[in-house]
Amino acid sequence: METRVHLPDMEPPASITEVMIALRSQKLEPKHEQKDWGDWISFSGQQTVISIESMRGLASSATVEHTESDGDAINQQILSAFGQLGWLGSDEEGEFRLD
Numbered sequence: 001m002e003t004r005v006h007l008p009d010m011e012p013p014a015s016i017t018e019v020m021i022a023l024r025s026q027k028l029e030p031k032h033e034q035k036d037w038g039d040w041i042s043f044s045g046q047q048t049v050i051s052i053e054s055m056r057g058l059a060s061s062a063t064v065e066h067t068e069s070d071g072d073a074i075n076q077q078i079l080s081a082f083g084q085l086g087w088l089g090s091d092e093e094g095e096f097r098l099d
């Protein structure tokens with residue numbers, strides 16, 4: 001299952017460091033990998049990943065690729081972390097707040 005997360009229009013981008021700190025505050029152990037074709041945040045022992053669009057260390061949107069076998073808890077923790085930063089979520093049903 002995929003959930004897009006993004007900053008509201010007119011908000012300045014967040015740093016990758018801020019995103020990593022927010023994820024850690026949710027008791028997750030994120031690992032950031034910067035590749036030529038995009039940035040990935042993965043979690044030890046989990047298949048769920050975050051594809052984060054980053055330019056010079058700043059990000060304003062990402063896609064959470066949640067694997068059902070990881071359970072719902074990790075997905076909620078990830079969405080809560082982005083909610084802490086003031087990001088919004090969007091899926092096939094529209095835009096929503098991340099609480």
